[in-house]
């Protein structure tokens with residue numbers, strides 16, 4: 001499946017959002033990714049956030065704070081984003097396993113410093129924020145209300161290679 | 177410059193460094209359970225790569241929901257079972273022989289000092305108690321581990337934590353690790369190995385060291401790790417006695433993994449725990465930790481003793497000691513899940529099961545479904561559980577439920593009174 005790293009963003013303004021909030025354990029009995037789709041962020045309690053709302057439905061990028069995806073190793077957490085058309089997350093930091101799971105599935109977990117995230121969060125005032133990622137150039141543009149800003153980001157060569165290979169299975173299978 | 181234990185294990189297992197700082201390691205153990213493995217199996221089938229790299233290094237268990245509670249969990253178990261049979265995974269544990277993965281696999285002697293271990297389960301860090309590098313991974317890493325026997329990690333950075341002093345009576349490894357997580361924060365060790373050192377760790381049994389390492393992930397840690405010593409060798413002796421002339425020989429062989437005196441660490445933290453009191457969590461993050469005293473009197477609905485953190489024999493002994501000759505409060509229900517069949521039968525032999533049953537506890541088979549809100553003790557909306565598990569996320573044990581993490585002693589004391597209670601008061 002072709003992944004897109006650009007599109008409208010949804011903002012989750014809290015640190016330490018954990019994997020149980022992203023996809024509750026009771027759905028881990030599903031054996032296909034597709035079956036997870038309706039349950040995305042079901043248990044996340046956050047002011048102004050509605051897991052069944054239009055904003056989440058339209059979003060293709062999630063912007064959040066520090067230590068995103070902490071807790072369980074369940075890859076169901078990135079998958080539930082994937083099957084909802086969200087292939088990019090922008091955060092201050094991630095839990096190790098969640099971050100690795102994103103890249104292992106050929107998805108993009110971008111890290112930005114807090115001040116730059118603050119600027120991104122502030123852009124919500126101007127209207128819907130749309131993100132465009134340029135992976136090669138390691139930069140992203142955010143636009144809202146006719147104004148746009150550019151942010152540079154670091155990505156390790158390994159993570160970049162995983163995104164380009166479409167994930168770790170293909171990368172590893174070709175190499176080992 | 178010397179090396180620490182994690183660096184030594186990385187060096188000894190390095191298969192490839194595709195990019196600077198990315199280490200692809202050969203794996204000694206790939207552990208599997210029925211919740212995260214079936215999706216990996218399905219993907220391998222779909223890719224036409226239904227193979228395993230080494231059927232003796234892969235170990236598998238059905239442990240989270242067992243016996244199956246419904247058609248979906250029956251299918252997950254069946255997928256794992258069929259796959260294990262197809263690939264002749266000798267060490268596969270099904271109903272009747274199964275137990276909580278992070279208690280069962282060490283008990284079978286599968287984890288040795290210097291090993292690299294992965295599992296599709298975040299609490300795989302438990303196995304670092306044996307001086308192994310043991311990391312929880314997602315399904316894709318697990319899938320590649322099954323197929324190729326390798327896993328990629330960033331260059332390890334280690335936080336060394338020295339636990340100084342001596343734990344007071346009534347204070348256990350669980351209290352120590354809750355305190356440490358409270359100090360580090362849930363993000364304090366992200367992408368780091370935590371090396372546990374100091375006289376408190378040296379004095380701990382393997383069970384206690386497993387409790388300690390089990391919760392490294394709750395501070396974000398990749399693996400907890402302890403240095404292998406005489407206590408490690410005694411635990412492993414039935415499995416390694418053919419390989420060594422004496423226990424001393426084994427201890428000195430394992431010493432090669434020890435961190436060098438001049439090894440470097442990203443941070444070194446000293447905690448003197450001599451005056452530590454029993455600890456308990458409040459709220460929905462494992463770093464929200466207070467002394468039990470501060471939460472004393474908080475009413476609970478359910479007591480849960482078990483899990484990969486505290487479902488081992490010494491935990492059951494401690495709890496039973498407190499419960500002996502007493503009844504649990506009418507206002508609570510008590511559930512105890514011995515973590516493995518061996519622990520279960522040992523507890524029966526020692527009369528602990530009778531103590532639990534006389535006190536009014538329900539004894540379940542070895543499983544951990546309640547811990548993550550899947551089976552055998554799920555909470556209702558608004559209910560509160562005093563639990564010996566490791567995670568208190570909102571809704572973890574059931575939507576709308578709340579969990580207080582604590583030691584088996586505190587859980588037993590709380591069962592008797594029905595409100596959070598310092599075990600030293602009973």
Ligand code: SF4
Pocket residue numbers: 240276277278297299483484485544545547548565566
């Ligand atoms: S006891 Fe809890 S934390 Fe441990 S493996 Fe089972 S569900 Fe996971």
